[in-house]
Amino acid sequence: MAVRLRVNPITCAGHGLCAELLPERVRLDEWHYPVVSREPVPPELEPLARRAVTDCPALALLLERTR
Amino acid sequence: MTGITQSTALWYASRATGVVCLVLLTVVVLLGILVNRQGRLPGLPRFAVTGLHRSISLLAVAFLAIHVITAVADKFVTIQLIAAVVPFTSSYLPFQIGLGAVALDLIAALIVTSLIRARLGRRLWRGVHWLAYAAYPVAVAHSVVSAKDLRSGALLALTVGCVLSVCAAACYRLAAAEYRRRLAFPGWRLGAGR
Amino acid sequence: MTSATTMAWPAPAVNESPSLPRLLPPGALDLDGHVQAYGPLCYSGAPRELIEEIRAAGLTGRGGAGFPAAVKMTAVADRRGRPVVVGNGAEGEPASHKDRHLLWLAPHLVLDGLQLAAEAVGARRAYLYVHGHDWLLRGLGRALAERSAARWDRIAVEIVAAPPRFLAGEESALASRVGGGISLPTFKRPPVFERGVGGAPTLVQNVETLAHMALIARFGAAWFRQVGTAAEPGSMLVTAHRADGESLVSEVPIGAPLAGVLDLGRQPVQAVLAGGYHGAWIPAAQAAALPLANAALRQAGASLGAGVLAALPADRCGLAETARVLRYLAAESAGQCGPCLNGLPRIAAAFSALSRPGAGRRYLADLERWSGLVAGRGACHHPDGTVRLARSALAVFSDEIEWHLAGRCTAEPPAGDLGSAGEPGLAAVPFLPLPAGDSGSLMPARSRHGWR
Numbered sequence: 001m002a003v004r005l006r007v008n009p010i011t012c013a014g015h016g017l018c019a020e021l022l023p024e025r026v027r028l029d030e031w032h033y034p035v036v037s038r039e040p041v042p043p044e045l046e047p048l049a050r051r052a053v054t055d056c057p058a059l060a061l062l063l064e065r066t067r
Numbered sequence: 068m069t070g071i072t073q074s075t076a077l078w079y080a081s082r083a084t085g086v087v088c089l090v091l092l093t094v095v096v097l098l099g100i101l102v103n104r105q106g107r108l109p110g111l112p113r114f115a116v117t118g119l120h121r122s123i124s125l126l127a128v129a130f131l132a133i134h135v136i137t138a139v140a141d142k143f144v145t146i147q148l149i150a151a152v153v154p155f156t157s158s159y160l161p162f163q164i165g166l167g168a169v170a171l172d173l174i175a176a177l178i179v180t181s182l183i184r185a186r187l188g189r190r191l192w193r194g195v196h197w198l199a200y201a202a203y204p205v206a207v208a209h210s211v212v213s214a215k216d217l218r219s220g221a222l223l224a225l226t227v228g229c230v231l232s233v234c235a236a237a238c239y240r241l242a243a244a245e246y247r248r249r250l251a252f253p254g255w256r257l258g259a260g261r
Numbered sequence: 262m263t264s265a266t267t268m269a270w271p272a273p274a275v276n277e278s279p280s281l282p283r284l285l286p287p288g289a290l291d292l293d294g295h296v297q298a299y300g301p302l303c304y305s306g307a308p309r310e311l312i313e314e315i316r317a318a319g320l321t322g323r324g325g326a327g328f329p330a331a332v333k334m335t336a337v338a339d340r341r342g343r344p345v346v347v348g349n350g351a352e353g354e355p356a357s358h359k360d361r362h363l364l365w366l367a368p369h370l371v372l373d374g375l376q377l378a379a380e381a382v383g384a385r386r387a388y389l390y391v392h393g394h395d396w397l398l399r400g401l402g403r404a405l406a407e408r409s410a411a412r413w414d415r416i417a418v419e420i421v422a423a424p425p426r427f428l429a430g431e432e433s434a435l436a437s438r439v440g441g442g443i444s445l446p447t448f449k450r451p452p453v454f455e456r457g458v459g460g461a462p463t464l465v466q467n468v469e470t471l472a473h474m475a476l477i478a479r480f481g482a483a484w485f486r487q488v489g490t491a492a493e494p495g496s497m498l499v500t501a502h503r504a505d506g507e508s509l510v511s512e513v514p515i516g517a518p519l520a521g522v523l524d525l526g527r528q529p530v531q532a533v534l535a536g537g538y539h540g541a542w543i544p545a546a547q548a549a550a551l552p553l554a555n556a557a558l559r560q561a562g563a564s565l566g567a568g569v570l571a572a573l574p575a576d577r578c579g580l581a582e583t584a585r586v587l588r589y590l591a592a593e594s595a596g597q598c599g600p601c602l603n604g605l606p607r608i609a610a611a612f613s614a615l616s617r618p619g620a621g622r623r624y625l626a627d628l629e630r631w632s633g634l635v636a637g638r639g640a641c642h643h644p645d646g647t648v649r650l651a652r653s654a655l656a657v658f659s660d661e662i663e664w665h666l667a668g669r670c671t672a673e674p675p676a677g678d679l680g681s682a683g684e685p686g687l688a689a690v691p692f693l694p695l696p697a698g699d700s701g702s703l704m705p706a707r708s709r710h711g712w713r
Binding site for chain 1: 448604634638
């Protein structure tokens with residue numbers, strides 16, 4: 001069962017906290033919007049990922065559990 | 068300690084923590100607006116701005132708790148504990164204390180919803196969070212009508228300073244409904260990175 | 262199921278496809294004409310039976326995505342909660358006319374399909390989502406009145422008007438609009454087939470797909486498979502924009518030669534656009550050898566889409582035509598997602614710059630970077646489709662790009678002339694159709710007006 005970070009591009013306003021908290025999975029494009037990697041989040045990064053989800057000012061991130 | 072001295076200590080504690088609470092709430096509102104406008108504090112990452120906004124709000128809650136407890140514990144005036152949450156039920160100065168209760172209820176709603184914001188979902192959390200713009204004026208009103216010493220001297224200056232800064236920040240925030248880091252597309256920026 | 266019957270109009274010559282046309286009668290059919298032509302509407306009685314027949318027929322969606330209809334219907338029928346069915350006739354794409362043609366000529370086929378689909382998934386509410394042309398709404402209103410007088414329909418059908426926007430027909434925009442909101446795409450989690458109109462599982466099918474369903478219910482899967490290919494059975498409606506400027510909607514078997522559909526031999530053609538404004542360009546020589554089927558088109562980097570085909574005459578500037586379309590697509594962005602809102606106008610502006618002779622080479626690098634940044638990062642597929650068009654143009658018109666970088670243009674009249682819009686570099690009369698009144702702005706409208 002893999003955990004993946006996903007962004008809702010409609011609610012995302014480009015704050016950029018996610019890229020600060022989890023640079024292993026999120027980088028910012030030239031317009032300051034997050035490019036979220038489809039790679040699964042390993043267990044050691046999960047607390048940071050969860051923090052990114054909670055701290056996002058726009059609540060635009062979610063953690064998906066698939067397969 | 069005689070009864071009167073103890074009462075005076077509690078009385079001062081209540082008023083002092085009240086003032087601190089007001090200042091902290093001011094900082095919280097300013098930080099909240101800074102987060103919304105995607106602003107930064109020099110030398111700090113963005114998650115620190117949100118972190119500070121959260122930490123200082125919890126600190127404000129702590130001071131609010133002491134403010135309420137000392138006011139209730141003070142035997143010189145009769146303020147029931149219940150009057151701190153149910154507005155306008157205090158025996159002493161019901162209106163003034165009642166305003167404080169309203170502010171406390173609103174702040175409680177803000178804090179609780181923010182603690183579970185990821186579970187609550189964006190719409191619900193955001194809807195409640197707008198109440199901050201109600202909680203702050205009510206808290207100020209409570210302070211001004213309850214404490215005579217806020218109406219003169221240094222404390223007046225402090226109060227006025229707090230209120231003016233929040234007003235200015237609020238106007239700035241409300242002027243642009245939703246902040247999106249979108250650049251008004253300028254054709255001549257082609258070739259540049261951003 | 263009734264046994265196969267013949268159509269009321271004469272069959273074409275023996276060496277052509279024996280059972281076309283199916284969907285498009287010679288003239289608009291009222292209810293009586295409809296019954297004469299096709300026979301009565303036959304409800305299956307068992308909700309899942311039609312789905313199995315459609316699965317055997319191999320019917321795929323005709324709205325552009327080409328998703329197997331039976332799979333979609335099963336997914337909706339399996340969800341908890343009473344489903345809703347919506348017939349999507351809001352083609353949105355300026356170059357596509359097939360849906361409104363079908364709705365004008367054979368509305369009862371579409372409405373039959375809507376009833377059958379509703380029965381198959383167990384829906385009690387049905388909607389028809391179309392652009393608000395007066396003539397269309399009147400025609401559909403008449404058709405519905407006839408059906409209600411004859412007690413033809415089991416479920417009442419509500420017509421919902423879509424705004425004249427490119428994205429109006431997008432699945433989640435449709436679900437939002439039919440549910441009473443504005444027609445803007447949403448973040449599809451959960452997907453529309455799970456939670457759509459009013460929170461109910463929603464089956465969205467293109468009106469042409471519904472029309473095919475109505476015929477499959479009458480004549481069976483084997484009959485449906487008599488035309489088309491084994492992998493992609495059936496016929497489809499195409500909107501063909503020929504090189505001589507004529508545009509027509511016709512029904513063709515899938516797998517028919519593209520050269521015939523577009524009459525490619527008639528005058529010199531440099532490239533073919535397949536799949537509409539979210540499709541891709543194909544060089545003319547390659548296109549002339551292709552059949553009209555996804556299997557072949559995908560290898561050429563394109564797809565059938567909603568059946569929009571255009572043959573670009575050799576004397577036009579492909580870059581200028583593409584630049585115009587990209588400007589339109591940028592302005593039609595919903596403006597909700599940062600990458601699309603930022604990327605599409607920049608891509609359009611860079612392409613416009615390239616479409617003028619004497620452009621700098623740096624635009625190519627910009628275009629490549631922005632295309633990579635924008636694809637897949639929106640809530641809907643608008644940025645993906647736009648990037649597909651831009652990339653295919655860069656590939657197919659690469660020679661033209663070199664001419665432009667060198668300060669020349671091979672189009673006649675030269676694209677350096679001032680066009681009627683007063684814009685240097687764009688030919689006077691555009692070939693690819695776009696709505697009138699291009700404001701020139703590359704930015705999508707900020708307000709929510711115009712989305713209702």
